[in-house]
Amino acid sequence: MPAVVDPILGPLTDDALTRDFRVWQREKGHRFSSDDLATAYVAWHARPDARLVLDLGCGLGSVLLHLAWKMPDARFVGIEAQAMSFELLRRNVARAGVESRVAIHHGDLRDERVIEALGTGFDLVTGTPPYFPPGHASDAMDEQRAYARIEYRGGVEAYLATASRVLAPDGTVVMCGDARAVSRVEQGAADAKLVIHAFCEIIPREHEKPLFSIWTLGRAPRPIARSSMTLRDAAGQRTREARLLREFSGLERVDHSA
Secondary structure, three states: OOOEEEOOOEEEEEEEOOOOOEEEEEOOOOOOOHHHHHHHHHHHHHOOOOOEEEEEOOOOOHHHHHHHHHOOOOEEEEEEOOHHHHHHHHHHHHHHOOOOOEEEEEOOOOOHHHHHHHOOOEEEEEEOOOOEOOOOHHHHOOHHHHHHHEOOOOOHHHHHHHHHHHEEEEEEEEEEEEOOOHHHHHHHHHHOOOEEEEEEEEEOOOOOOOOEEEEEEEOOOOOOEEEEEEOEOOOOOEOHHHHHHHHHOOOOOOOOOO
């Protein structure tokens, strides 16, 4: 059930993102999901020491705010182009009380003026690009959801290109994308003069194909580390890996002695 009905955004739900942060989401619009949580989880494990973090195409702020909650000493920058998502992002950043260390920009991450405004020297850059090319059947869906799913403003290649331009020399990029898009990520990384350090396949349910992958990239070559996470077992119950994601958000405690 919606918590409020906004005159512009429509019905909004009030949802727990982490133990301490709650966010507004459109009831029938784009909503945060396992890809956002898993991206924040991988990013934090890749660079828990990051002090300057950029989230590209940050939507309503789910990855950015996860990391801001987990990394209270870091400063953050976020950029989002879609109007309804940016309005939710603005409200959610204010609601979390992190405006003093989170700067947000409304604009296209491919725009030269916007890129210049973001700054440089980021220790960590994150992103969850849309997966589907324009012309996909989902074009007819809700506008906010469509822009989160369809590459109207570029896909993983555009995200990697911008990430590379603003990344510190020893910085790390963590990008989520379609599990089938390996060749696109490889080519996009090569074009951006980045190399893949690791990738993690996220499997929605035991014995099913990966739903999406999370790539970790940097500038210096190194052996690629491969891993996977399965979110549900064959019976549909949360796996230990899924519970660890919830623990990361402060929403569950996992017995690590078992």
